[in-house]
Amino acid sequence: MYLTHFGLNQAPFSLTPNTGFFFGLTPHVEALQVLQTALQTGEGFIKVTGEVGTGKTLICRKLMNDLPEKYRCAYLPNPYLSPDELRWAVAKELGLQYSENLDQQQLTGMIQQQLMALSAHGNAVILVLDEAQALPNESLEALRLFTNLETENRKLLQVVLFGQPELDERLQSSDFRQLRQRITFSYKLRPLTMEETQAYIQYRMGIAGYGGDGVFDKRSLRMLHRMSRGIPRLINIIAHKALMLTYGCGHHKVSFQHLKDAVEDTEDAVSVNASWQPKLMALLFVLTLGAIFVKVSL
Template sequence: MYLKHFRLTEPPYSLTPNTEFFFGLAPHVEALQVLQTTLQTGEGFIKVTGEVGTGKTLICRKLINELPERYYCAYLPNPYLSPDELRWAVAMELGLKHSSSIGQQQLSGLIQQQLMALSAYGHSIILVLDEAQALPDDSLEALRLFTNLETESRKLLQVVLFAQPELDERLALNKFRQLRQRITFSYRLRPLTLEESTAYIQHRLKVAGSEGSALFTPTNAKRLAKAAHGVPRLLNILCHKALLVCFGEGRTQVTKQHVDAAVADTDDALPVRNTVLRWSLGVALLTSMSLAALYWVKGGVV
């Protein structure tokens, strides 16, 4: 909507995890190093947890994109699956073609055969699950049983779990002690520091093509960083809204009022108790849409 106005080539604060915008922030780099090092051992489960919006899916995609050729990756982005559905999903990710009429025991046998075949070709096979806190209890147990598949010298499958902290709470229960003991390495993503947050804001603008004077002054970038309390997704939301307000007023640099309006309109941000600011953002959004429509009618690109 505001790309032409701010001379940007793409949206800088999209909520879609895009590895082109990956920034070498300490918690994200540390998580990737733990994952890459642990995968080389070929043993057990690896778990990365973090609060909503801290960058788990981005790290997941970065890991998958940068896996060496010898790795064969099966990826389940939505593991809210029963044990039977989980086996079918894994079989499909491993490239198995099969009839839906076969039984679960036969399917498990086919999965083991495929893992052995891939391993014989020199592949290390990993199963990556995003949003793993959604796995039902029975499916967590089925997942554990996958790691029983092994040769005399190595496991046939490694499992990488990306999850919210709720998974840690469930794994602490006594009934999951067997699975818990198979988790060889864990990493907990922390919130960004103030300095990391402000650098993140400017980095995404640069990747999106911003040149010349900064759209966010250091002071306003800090205001946004404090309001987002270290959560990258919240930073994206707040920056996007601030740019919308700025665009709606025809300005070329975000002001404190624009930041305050964005914060007041965002539920999970540290609050600015001012209903006038919330109303102002609504007016700015309407103005932005009107300007966008005007550009469209004239044949331009906003």
Template sequence: MYQNHYNLRELPFTLTPNTSFYYDLAGHRSALEVLLTALETGEGFIKVVGEVGTGKTLLCRKLLNELPEQFVSAYIPNPYLTPDELRDQIARELHIDTAEHDNQQLLTQAIQQRLVDINKQGKTVVIVLDEAQALPADSLEALRLISNLETESRKLLHIVLFGQPELNERLAQREHRQLRQRIAFSYDLSSMSVHELAHYISHRLHIAGYKGPPIFSGRVVRQLHEASRGVPRLANVLCHKVLLLSYGEGVYTVTSKHVRTAIDDTEDVELTESKRGWLVAACLVILLAAVGVSYYQGWLTGLLR
């Protein structure tokens, strides 16, 4: 691998949502501020939506690490669960022995009692669900019913939903209008600008231990941004591949050729400006050739008359 080639302690562009590599992107910073403010002041549901690869899971883990002491978290990373499985998972996250409750009604009562006990300690439970767009319809309804657990003066828990845009489509359905109306705060994650991508790349290299001269030129960063659309996951994939290519050639600086090769080998990326230029040029050549053939055929036909 290229770790020794660049004197790195670890690989800088892995796809694992490692919070030690967290970069304070403007969109992520705003989302985190909204989340923490909403938890401090709001009630009900909080929703964060972002396209695939925009860093929702990393932001989710960052939130769990940043939660103030007055919150007790229950993290559900894979919510593709039946209502019973969802309640079981929440109960286990709250350290409730599910084996002691042989039906769902008793388990729900145990969850409510646990929430009340935590509330008496001056704390509030936060249930955090990643990939919330995968929740089955009946589990979404079960989640809404769980959110009804409250005292006479306050809710006993907050629920934070992280999901892809499909989550908005799910919640827009009439059957989920009650849950939709309980969403007190919402935030849509955006992709990186080209300047953010430049800082993002530099930050990850620095965290990984790189101390040498710049590896990525401004032109290369612009190509990477256009190809990845500013999506962190795609940027990581491309950056990893171009570093492999430069290592394979025994060079240290990433070139436009490396970027084009990485793009050709990567799904869901867009044509770079230079590659699009070649495509347009090729189309023009074909068009001119077709016009030439048509003109020649017309001239020949006229000559033979």
């Protein structure tokens, strides 16, 4: 591994969402602000969507880690569950002790009683679902019915959905118009800008213990941003491979070739050759027009 070679004390570009590496990038900070504001209102559904790799799970974990004590959080990282399985999972997250021979009506009643008891003790309960685009249609409807549970002052349960853009597409269906109207706050994560990508790389290297000059020069950073499309997960994968290749060559600065090789070895990254093709085609087009103009002039 390259840690000692670069003077690092931990891997800077791990794919595991580690809140210790959380950096205050504008889209991530804005998403957290929306979530925190929405939770204070105590109403309905909250939704955060974004392309694969844009940082939804990291924001999810950051939100749960920073919740005030009054919040009780039920977390479902894999919500590909039937309505019955969803109710069992929620009951377990709420700490309920139950018999396996309970029917669904009895289980729903126990969940409601537990929510009312927690509310009476000043606890606000939120249900957080990651990868929410995987929820079956019937389970989405079951979630909506959960939010019918309320006191005269507030909902007994708030639901936070983190999902890919497919979730937005599904919710546009008329079948989900009731649920759609209950989404009180939403936020759509965007990829990073060039400046944010540069700051992101430097920040993670610093947190990992690097104290020297930039391993990635400006040319490499521009290429990394372009090939990753500003998606943090792809940035991590490409940067990690580039550091491995640099270490393997005994160098301390990432070269253009190292980065090119890392990109070509990464699924879903923009091909280096493909990224130059539009510019090449534009140049050929201009040259062709110039040649035609010369012929016409003659």
